[in-house]
Amino acid sequence: MYHLSPEQEARARQALEKESVYGAPVDFAAYVHDRQAPAGEDFDRLVRQEEETLTKAGFAVDERQRAASFLQVNHAVSRCRRQVEGVEVLPTREALAKYDGLPDYWWQAVPVDGDKYTAKVALEFDNGYFIRARSGVKASLPVQTCMFMEHQQVMQNVHNLIIVEEGAELEIISGCATASTTAAGLHLGVSEIYVGKNARLTFTMIHNWGEEVVTRPRSAAWVEAGGVFISNYICLKKVQSLQMYPTARLRGPGATVRFNSIVAAPAGASLDMGSRVILAHPGCKAEVISRAVSFGGEIIARGHLVGEDPGVKAHLECHGLMLSDRGLIHAIPELEGRVAGVEMSHEAAVGKIAQEEVEYLMARGLDEEEATSTIVRGFLNVEIAGLPAGLRRDLDELLAKSNAGGL
Numbered sequence: 001m002y003h004l005s006p007e008q009e010a011r012a013r014q015a016l017e018k019e020s021v022y023g024a025p026v027d028f029a030a031y032v033h034d035r036q037a038p039a040g041e042d043f044d045r046l047v048r049q050e051e052e053t054l055t056k057a058g059f060a061v062d063e064r065q066r067a068a069s070f071l072q073v074n075h076a077v078s079r080c081r082r083q084v085e086g087v088e089v090l091p092t093r094e095a096l097a098k099y100d101g102l103p104d105y106w107w108q109a110v111p112v113d114g115d116k117y118t119a120k121v122a123l124e125f126d127n128g129y130f131i132r133a134r135s136g137v138k139a140s141l142p143v144q145t146c147m148f149m150e151h152q153q154v155m156q157n158v159h160n161l162i163i164v165e166e167g168a169e170l171e172i173i174s175g176c177a178t179a180s181t182t183a184a185g186l187h188l189g190v191s192e193i194y195v196g197k198n199a200r201l202t203f204t205m206i207h208n209w210g211e212e213v214v215t216r217p218r219s220a221a222w223v224e225a226g227g228v229f230i231s232n233y234i235c236l237k238k239v240q241s242l243q244m245y246p247t248a249r250l251r252g253p254g255a256t257v258r259f260n261s262i263v264a265a266p267a268g269a270s271l272d273m274g275s276r277v278i279l280a281h282p283g284c285k286a287e288v289i290s291r292a293v294s295f296g297g298e299i300i301a302r303g304h305l306v307g308e309d310p311g312v313k314a315h316l317e318c319h320g321l322m323l324s325d326r327g328l329i330h331a332i333p334e335l336e337g338r339v340a341g342v343e344m345s346h347e348a349a350v351g352k353i354a355q356e357e358v359e360y361l362m363a364r365g366l367d368e369e370e371a372t373s374t375i376v377r378g379f380l381n382v383e384i385a386g387l388p389a390g391l392r393r394d395l396d397e398l399l400a401k402s403n404a405g406g407l
Helices: 006-015 040-056 092-098 116-123 355-362 368-380 389-400
Strands: 068-073 076-082 087-091 129-133 143-149 154-164 169-178 184-195 200-208 212-223 228-235 241-244 247-250 256-266 270-279 285-295 298-307 313-322 328-337 343-352
Touching (some): 040 068, 040 076, 040 143, 040 169, 068 087, 068 129, 116 184, 129 143, 143 154, 143 184, 154 169, 256 270, 256 298, 298 313
Parallel strands (some): 154 184, 169 200, 200 228, 212 241, 212 247, 228 256, 298 328
Antiparallel strands (some): 068 076, 087 129
């Protein structure tokens, strides 16, 4: 088994029957895992055919203003190019071979037997990306990555590894997408993220999947003393089923994490998502902010803050907007103080658009649909800390195209 100890392999095989307590069950047998993917020389063909799809997932096809690019299509790496010294980008399999299995990082933050999805990735690993910013390097340009599924009903199993060494600063724009002719597939993605002492990582994920895609990301981050991890998640397109619950563990004094998410659920979509932060040392801080809109789909918005040391500060905020009588938004905030002296708070609200707001805008010349669309854009158009300016413009443009029936 690829870079698994006998004990890890045994645990993974046992966990194949361990369904997650979150999200709907997934039948692996409904998907195909043996199709061949285009190789690197097909990158130009893919760009010609799917430029708009890639762009909407945050991938700049001209690769200008990017420190590096990584693109995986189905099971094979189609693009891996570095343009800035001090930032290393490799397919994960190459990195494991080059660095003797990466024992200090590989399956350390995410348990191999967390559930059947982590186990499936461990036992049937395709590839993924390895990104490392060397100690002290402050990259002025972002690294971009994209996981792309080109074939119908394909299963994609990836394991990503991100290491930002002491004092380094890095920004990653990571997209996920399917071909314009592909509606259905299964994406299983394990991501392990390590932010060193006084390092900083901004990680922005944009999902642009097909309408029948099922995705099960499994992510965890370790943040050392003085480190900062900012995670931005955006999903404005319909996806059949999404379930994720990333955990960040703050492992040193003064470590900070911020989770920001903006999601929309059209009819037929099911999103079960949230973030967990464990604050284990003095001066640790955390903020979890989410905005969710249901156009008839189901959204479960979770958040869990765990304070293990006096003086830690954390805030959890979830706001939901219902635009259909058939949808669901279920906010589940949790605060867990394990010692005296922690300072944690939460705010959760779910509601609908006030009729007086619609009437106010209609009195100023908008029709009802335009007025509703304007209010929705304002609700979703929150300031996301660390979002790159170019991506901010792209998000604004996408929001500008929203309407009362969906995005």
